[in-house]
Amino acid sequence: MSRTYWVRLATALAAAGSLWLAASQAPPPADLTVTKVADDLHVIVGSGGNVAVLTTEEGVILVDDKFERNVPEILAKVRTLTDKPVRYVLNTHQHGDHTGGNAALIQTAEIVAHKNARANMVKNAQPGVMRMAFSDEFELHLAGKEVRARHLGLGHTNGDAVMHFPKHRVVHTGDLFVRGTPFIDYANGGSSDGWMKTLDNILALDFDRIIPGHGDICGREELVRWKASFETIRGRVREMSRAGKSLEEVTRDLKVDDQPGWSSTGLLARSLPGLYEELSRGR
Numbered sequence: 001m002s003r004t005y006w007v008r009l010a011t012a013l014a015a016a017g018s019l020w021l022a023a024s025q026a027p028p029p030a031d032l033t034v035t036k037v038a039d040d041l042h043v044i045v046g047s048g049g050n051v052a053v054l055t056t057e058e059g060v061i062l063v064d065d066k067f068e069r070n071v072p073e074i075l076a077k078v079r080t081l082t083d084k085p086v087r088y089v090l091n092t093h094q095h096g097d098h099t100g101g102n103a104a105l106i107q108t109a110e111i112v113a114h115k116n117a118r119a120n121m122v123k124n125a126q127p128g129v130m131r132m133a134f135s136d137e138f139e140l141h142l143a144g145k146e147v148r149a150r151h152l153g154l155g156h157t158n159g160d161a162v163m164h165f166p167k168h169r170v171v172h173t174g175d176l177f178v179r180g181t182p183f184i185d186y187a188n189g190g191s192s193d194g195w196m197k198t199l200d201n202i203l204a205l206d207f208d209r210i211i212p213g214h215g216d217i218c219g220r221e222e223l224v225r226w227k228a229s230f231e232t233i234r235g236r237v238r239e240m241s242r243a244g245k246s247l248e249e250v251t252r253d254l255k256v257d258d259q260p261g262w263s264s265t266g267l268l269a270r271s272l273p274g275l276y277e278e279l280s281r282g283r
């Protein structure tokens with residue numbers, strides 16, 4: 001084919017691409033980077049939730065798959081680690097920054113999530129709904145390697161699963177733990193009360209390192225400190241509610257930013273009406 005053809009094709013594709021971008025208001029794909037956890041376990045970071053990549057002789061297991069627009073770059077990063085195909089995707093929960101790649105990947109890979117996460121995807125009319133779902137626990141064994149998916153209670157949503165790599169002594173928590181302010185998705189069954197118990201259940205697992213839903217890999221102590229911050233904020237909201245403060249007053253007066261990495265704007269502001277209501281019950 002002539003060079004002119006290719007130039008025309010490239011121009012057409014670029015135009016189509018910018019139209020799509022304009023239509024979807026989506027930013028251009030971020031540059032993803034790969035962090036090594038072990039020889040066969042890596043994390044793809046940047047744009048959306050953290051993606052764990054477990055490589056085996058029989059194929060790749062991913063935990064989460066960011067946004068749909070990230071799929072080509074995710075697959076390019078996987079190809080730098082192995083020539084084997086992606087066989088499985090385990091979703092930590094249904095949010096689109098963790099399941100956006102499902103619609104593309106489900107054509108060639110099996111996708112698994114907790115049954116409530118699946119039900120939330122159906123309810124919210126999200127693309128890429130998985131064919132398989134589990135209730136409490138799901139084990140995936142591939143070429144002698146293992147990932148255990150566990151639903152440990154309510155929290156960020158009602159369908160969160162923690163992915164445990166027992167031999168690596170690593171967990172991927174999804175958004176049950178992020179290096180910053182949590183979001184309690186009350187519309188999809190989230191609960192701050194349940195979340196505290198779920199964090200204890202996570203800490204009861206046998207592991208040393210954590211891949212959080214968003215942010216840097218860390219150890220158990222960061223999760224313990226983060227839970228203490230979460231309890232502090234919950235305690236403040238509960239006290240203000242008991243003192244008769246309205247949601248507007250709590251929103252205005254709640255001190256948040258003395259907790260490392262926490263912010264009163266954004267995600268917490270979105271969670272606050274539900275948190276106030278939850279902690280005011282039976283006052």
Ligand SMILES: [Zn+2]
Pocket residue numbers: 093095156175
């Ligand atoms: Zn989430």
